[in-house]
Amino acid sequence: MKNLKKKRRVQVIVLAVVALVVSSGLIGYAMRDGINxxxxxxxxxxxxxxxNEVFRIGGLVEEGSIIRGQGETIQFSVTDGGASIxxxxxxxxxxxxxxxxGMVGTGSYVNGVFEATEILAKHDETYMPTEVVDALKEQGVYKDPNGS
Structure with a gap:
């Protein structure tokens, strides 16, 4: 009787571990395209x-760089003070x-041009995504809107 209980316990533990590994693998597989x-x-x-890599780019829209093309196509440059893309x-x-x-765009970098599929702009005069602030601070161009 003891041997049967021990065997059942081991089977349940092994089954739980296998289920955990499979579910972790499925979650990772499902999220592979959602991580930018x-x-x-x-x-x-x-x-x-x-x-073919999809990522996010952020910085300031460079002054004088916005060019409106045919239809809905827009070209501009984004900079962090150290480089422009x-x-x-x-x-x-x-x-x-x-x-x-400030802006953040999602897309891919093809032949020296970032082809954006989504563009986000700051939503008020003081907000800027933390990634953009950090990148601008690294370049020494960030100006705190609050003056602090």
């Missing part, structure tokens, strides 16, 4: 990513998108 790493323009220039985007830009304002 953030890169500043200086990091992209230093180490260009693969053309040309960006193309087809779609409708957020209302608060403007020169010298």
């Amino acid at each position: 790493f953030f890169r500043a323009p200086s990091q992209i220039v230093a180490e260009p990513p693969a053309p 040309p960006v193309t985007f087809s779609g409708v830009l957020p209302d608060l998108f403007a020169e010298n304002q």
